[in-house]
Amino acid sequence: MQIDKSCRYTSTHEWVRVEGDEVVVGISDFAQNQLSDITYVELPSVGDTLSAQDEVAVVESVKAASDIYAPIGGTVTEINDRLADEPEIINSDPYEEGWLFRMKPIDESDVEDLLDASQYESQLPSE
């Protein structure tokens, strides 16, 4: 199980990485592994304004479709177009190539309220 130390996390397994005045959002290695082979991703549109906890995307694997939630409030500035043809990169590289979307936060300090890597790790089911 990989946990990227440079990211913040939500209890619903999204990760957030600050890049300049924007944040990048994806799903954790734990989440991609739970869902297994991802076959389809439904992403938000650039310009969508989100509140924290809004349903923003859907990731579909073998037969489970799973909702993805906005980790913080903000406006979507870019989506990962590659996922339309290659959704499986979420499985192979969840923290880099498999990012979902970028957003400009309403309040950047909201990121600080998310879980850090060790807090996230400690709330994962132990097996």
Add this chain to the structure above:
Amino acid sequence: MSTWCIHFSKPLSYAQGVSLQERLVSARTSGAIPDTVLFLEHEPVVTLGRRGRDNFLNVTPEYLKEEGIELHQSSRGGDVTYHAPGQIVMYPIMKLGTQEADAHGYLWNLEEIAIRTAGDFGVSAVRREGMNGAWAEHGKIAAIGFHLKRWITMHGMSFNVNIDLAGFANIVPCGLVGEPVASLESILGDDGPSLEEVRDAMSRHFSEICQREPQIFATRGELPATLADLTGECLAYL
């Protein structure tokens, strides 16, 4: 851990089923109710999965309407499927991550419930690599498609007991061309079990495989107040 289980005796419309599940998912998320499983039948309906690929419809939406079959977009995974009376639908509203560690395990459990239920009535069913569901020699007997909201499951599995299989001719089930569909009745003939017998078998296997102690509610009076409130208009279908 106790799990609530509702047995409906009259077929619900697809919309009623979805709206009830959504209420239960919210209540499960907030911790107001434990894991809850619905066993029911649906009025005739064709449902398209999240991707909504209607190229697996063999007929027009207008034709379906004339035949008295509804057409719905569904939030579950997978492609097109068909529900009608004579098919048991099981909708578990369960929080994954505790007993069911993950979505793989959950899918495996649903398939195992279908396989053991078919086995109880002398029908041998198996898994097929890369194709979810349970397959008898004569065709697919159980279809699976679910959705996760904050790792709480909705939708689930449908199992063909004595449903009129002609309804499946309107679609390419699960988008699999040339794959037949079967029911216990189509395999066993008139000697096949009743819907209630199959539901009870399925309920038993659910409890074994998912390691739950189900509290079964089959009449309005038995439902805990919280659950009766959430069930709302669907109480009339118990």
